[in-house]
Amino acid sequence: MLIFMQMLLIHSDYIEYETKKKTKIAEEISDDMKSGRLEEALTAFIAVEKCDEANSDGTVAAAVAQIKNTLEQVKSDKVMVYPYAHLSSSLSAPDVGVSVLKGIAAALEEDGLTVKRAPFGWYKAFQISCKGHPLSELSKHICVDEAAESASGVGGSGSVAALKDGACGSTVQLSEDGDVVSEALKAESVAKSYFKIMDPSGVMHDVDSFDLKNNEKLQKFVNYEVSKNRAVNAPPPHVELMKRLELADYEPGSDSGNMRYYPKGRLMKSLLENYVIERSVTDFGAMEVETPIMYDMNHPTLKKYLDRFPARQYSIESDKRHMFLRFAACFGQFLMNHDMTISYRNMPLKMIEMTRYSFRKEQRGELVGLRRLRAFTMPDMHTLCRDMDEAKEQFFEQYEFCIDVLNNIGIDLDDFEIAIRFTKDFYNENKELIEKMVQKVNKPVLIEMWDTRFFYFVLKFEFNFVDTSDKASALSTVQIDVENAERYDITYTDSDGEIKRPTVLHCSPSGAIERCIYGLLEKAAMGSAKGEITTLPVWLSPTQVRVIPVSEKHTEFAENVASAIKYRVDYDDRELTLGKKVREAGTEWIPYTVVIGDKEAETGKLTVTIRAESQPNKPFQQEMTVEELNDRIGKEIAGMPYRGLALPKYMSKRAKFV
């Protein structure tokens, strides 16, 4: 049986506390315990945990051994024993806590040390001046093993880690015989190993210098062994692509996860944003609105909503008001809904906003390229429905809508996996709806079911894009919200004249726009890994046609051709060889490349290299007229938004962004 306690040891110049107020579980104390101070002392912040109750003597002994050991290392003989409940989420009963703390203090005193103990169950103010040397801050997860097993195994610093806030603490395991082995020391004591590669002739090579390009499996094995890590230690492909294609980049001058978008990236974003808004408005009957990006943290309604939404916010001080940046458009739209006069005749009532931006202060380690950002652009649509029946009907319609939107963007059913999540109660009453959803896509989906509802919704789905490194990220999602109509006091008048609460749907038809770009780039990278020629959808390609003159004498005809092409066409007027210009058109993934030379000037026909029909090392070329090329592109991008070139038409005029 294992017994745990949490302890944080701090070696300080001084520690000083003062009691402020009793809690319900406060121990009775004499006046001299109401404040205390020790110089050059080790302070032991301790949380006695539930599982310590079964063997409080063992816990005391283990803690004493640990403290004495640390005292020796830091050359001190003074200890402040300080109850600190925040180290644990599973505290022991108060009486056990008090007796363990008293026991620790008494045992240390018996050994002739100077000991003070801060009282249990009081609100206390304290000041501590941490010395800051390597041993001055140690978090101990004491683990007494009654069966006296070895001290090996995994130690967890658990909740202690959160407290340390950047300090370099180490986890220590303590077996009953008192041996202390810190993970850091253990790691150091392990003999270093070196890796080499031997070639067939028996010669030894350094791993780094030996070329493994033709030994893929060995390369993988070496990576695995050397880095002791299954993961590829390289950025995901879309990060390299977003830079190389001059779409987006990190902005060191901002917070992490806030990107800069170059002209080509802005063009793509703009097209995607317009597409989602236009579909939602024109085909789906949503009304586009715009709402503020920051809100008052102390607004009573918003405050409650913040507590229910599992996201971290950016917060900003604005004079005396404490504001936070929105993480979706819910706030603004619900506040708007609250002030509206709504009849059942207006329903289902849909509003949408392309949130540029939504902010979520994700944890540092969660941010990656365009997959996970702190500032992102997301269409957020809310639908007010008369009742749950209408909500379910809408839910299914929006499910189909989301599939279609992603499909047109260039991410189809094969590219993502579906998750459907709901409460048990909802499922029991609505099995057909769930079944219908799965039938619609005709492939297995992930189901998550909750016993009780702890979010604001009873049913949701998301489409998860699965990328090159087998990571999944949510794109489209719809949720049935059964809480916020009440929280925001949103009402409508029904046909019977009654004032009623609507049921609310949250929907992001495409998911974050940046994440769609990430999906398209990752998808391209997957194709490329399979030996395919990579492309972007023609409607999203920053350049749709590039015209390349063979030499200066073809300038006039080539320029005429370029101006006769109706789409995003640019013109490579740089003094480079033909081969080089063609190569660059290829690295930019341009769908149509037109080379103009004597032959074209003579016949008036164009030789067009069509990327989508090309094979590796086998460019597909076709003769066509300007009109035929225009027709072809027109058909390909029909129904999708269009914008002109984002950069100068003449290549010589273009600056490099990356």
Add this chain to the structure above:
RNA sequence: GCCGUUGUGGCUUAGCGGUAUAGCGGCUGAUUCGUAAUCAGCAGGCCGGGGGUUCAAGUCCCCCCAACGGCUCCA
């Protein structure tokens, strides 16, 4: 946030205690070319930031920042 890896001109990178490498890109000149890299020359560096060790630090140590991977979480 925690753990691990990485950080050298705009980009990719060599150097791993002793005067900062090279290629691409940029600029200048020559070349006017038929489908994935024409040739030559020139400019460009507080070696991520701060502190320390040393006669001497991209190089060794500590702290910070960022990117990447893992945990976790989501659009």
